[in-house]
Amino acid sequence: MALELNAWRHRFVPVNKEDEALKIIDIREKTVSIASPIANAYIDFSKMTCSIVAVITDVFRNDRRVVGYGFHSNGRYGQGALMRERFLPRLAEATAASLIDERNGNLDPFAIWRTLMSNEKPGGHGERSVAVGTLDMAVWDAVAKIADKPLYQLLAERYGSGSPDRSVWVYAAGGYYYPGKDHGKLKDEMRSYRDRGYEVVKMKIGAAALDEDLRRIEAVLEVVGDGKYLAVDANGRFDTATALAYAKALEPYNLFWYEEAGDPLDYSLQAEVSAAYNGAMATGENLFSHQDAANLVRYGGMNSSKDFLQFDCALSYGLVEYMRTLEVLKDHGWSSRRVVPHGGHQMSLNIAAGLHLGGNESYPDVFAPFGGFADGIVVENGQVGLPANPGIGFELKSELYALLRTLHEDVVMTETSKQHVSA
8 A cells, every 4th residue: 555645735646446445545634724813821823733634545435536534623733744754654554454444344443543553652642642633533534434424323323322413512612812802802702602503602711810800701791691601711721729719719600611720631730629619620622542531530530420521532542542531431430421522623523423422612713614513504502413424524614625625636636537538
């Protein structure tokens, strides 16, 4: 199996449909900008990048070549160097047969994952988890398209109850800091989310003084009406003393949740704040393995009856690892309904529906074109439906699909040209 690993626009000669054999024939990756003037308590996004990936197969469905797409969530930078130097060469060296799921007549995402992670030491769940998660997303998109099913349906049938959720609870994430954004503009933003069908909204805290953050919270409460419709996110900014001070100040508002008070690996801080704060807490988006998930629920003082876990498959080695994480949580008494992934993208939405998670984040106005869901599907009463198209559904999000297609536009043009000649 020969992969063109270096130049994402490198041209290759596609196989004829008559010669179809189940294999990957090319993988393309590119780093794109998602720069924005917004900021949270820890970072600004003025130089933020993202990796996009296309896994090109020699399989055709509905007279179109199957191409799986992937990208990673906001907050981590592009992963092209790691892919080119370590992970893609391992796939290039593997035999096509070793990557096939013979039982289902499909690519085997578990075998592909093992190949990607071969010769990797345990631990160190940093940037490599993002590189693998990006590739894993594209593989699952291809697998569902080859099976000619929406990914959520495939997941429910193979690994879930057999029946997916037909709609998923979502909340609108925003409330970022940016120059010139006063309380009035913050209120207008949150009002727009409510007007678009979201019930729960989320805002950032921690980049201003506590008194100012409380004034910002009270401004948003004027819009949403009740603390149960507002979540706040400190993005891991606080030390223990500050996290506790915020906990004391936030508790009277009865908020939907208080998110990521301190460093994601400081389980002692999380446990201390959890013990002091009577409301719901949320964390986990910056933990990238099932081992880290286990340590959080063992040592972080989280309450499985009221708290939420936010692990994001696109940042944490992909869906293969995510299923291990869900098993770990189950073993520790956590329902999958307490899991609400970070990231606001269609991959997590499919997982939420197929494996019965508690919901999904949504970015209605930021991180375009990656945030949000399929065009034309509206949020109603805090719930969003899923399209019936095979795969993850990127083709139904026009702006994102146009970007993803640039990875293999030469292939599309070549095949279209050949179809015209044969006609």
